[in-house]
Amino acid sequence: MLYEGEAHSSAFILRKGWTSSFKALPSGGQQIVDFQIPGDLPGLRSVLYRAADHSIEAVTLVEAAEIRASDLQNVFSEAPRIATAVLWAASRDEAMVVEHLVNLGRRSAEERMAHFLLELGERLNLVGLSGTTGFDCPLRQYHLADALGLSPVHVNRVLRRLREDGFVTFQKGRVEFHDLARLKGLCKFDTAYLDQKEPLLR
């Protein structure tokens, strides 16, 4: 879809489907930076920053609208408030990356998994794609592995433990929360960083 190193000057608005943004490593592995769900703007950073410093790949079939760099430029000149809104969106992205960073740096495998699933549920909730009990999830265990910095084998074990302990199940494309409160406690989940409100500047 969109690969590292290409000077690609388009972003997209994702209407349907999921994508992942990741960095490929010389060793052959990859680190997934984030998943995009409907409503997100994959590739936003590549419009502003010279080289796409990471790649984007479709996880499911995708329906997206292109935003060309030149369009963005015009809008910026004519409607500075939109510039602000875009900057806000970029900041929100970065906040999520930061949370992901904390996830990898200072949490155990179980906590990472719990936090990841809760964040995903919360984000899907904001765009109406998740109920309180669970959500449909097209990801594979190896997606989780690349996102959480774990081996696929260990992802499997962690999921098993969370399932056997009655926290959450991840099976056949569906995530079901069985004890949301206890799960949130497990990883000290706090949604503050998702900050759904509008930009500060107006």
Added chain:
Amino acid sequence: MLYEGEAHSSAFILRKGWTSSFKALPSGGQQIVDFQIPGDLPGLRSVLYRAADHSIEAVTLVEAAEIRASDLQNVFSEAPRIATAVLWAASRDEAMVVEHLVNLGRRSAEERMAHFLLELGERLNLVGLSGTTGFDCPLRQYHLADALGLSPVHVNRVLRRLREDGFVTFQKGRVEFHDLARLKGLCKFDTAYLDQKEPLLR
């Protein structure tokens, strides 16, 4: 200095000294997201995003100029090219966070350390604070631990191994590269993500 949760609507231009941006964890630990060196803009995101989603702390004595949110807003209206430049700076920050994320997710302790020291050297080089053989560094081993997601004890062992293997020394406030090429090979260091050039939009 600037703490999480406070709705602080100022950013700073750091003139002299170092700061760190980090997230404190309920468990008592903390994950350092980045260090800021002279020329950086600590707190930029907190201007645009409602709550400061992470904290900033001085590492050394610091000299900084404040940028108020209202000023930024005026500049945005009157000079959209500056809006672009700010967005570019934010994108660069995010690119570094992403690289840090990869560091934590998919590299061993030695690779992390090597990559971290090389990145720091590169950044300091861009602002004239580093030579090719090494640089002055006010960080403690526990700073490295919080940044790299390692225990302080392990940081010490890793530094010892890198020193004994002739890669690099980190002692008494000074980093000395003894075999830059081999060190870059160790962690596959690639500066592309630092992308020193100006914004794409113009």
Added chain:
DNA sequence: CGAACCGTTGAGACTATTCAACACGTGTGG
């Protein structure tokens, strides 16, 4: 029917952590 992908499980090896102890330098109060 076979190939490919995905999920599952076990065993053993390796990495990093925790706990504990000690050395060294610095600043402080008696």
Added chain:
DNA sequence: CCACACGTGTTGAATAGTCTCAACGGTTCG
């Protein structure tokens, strides 16, 4: 001036967490 606490760096030993390798079952699809 000495005694002491404190921060920092260093090292060892035991432990916990995660990885790798290997094997196997189920599904889907050609």
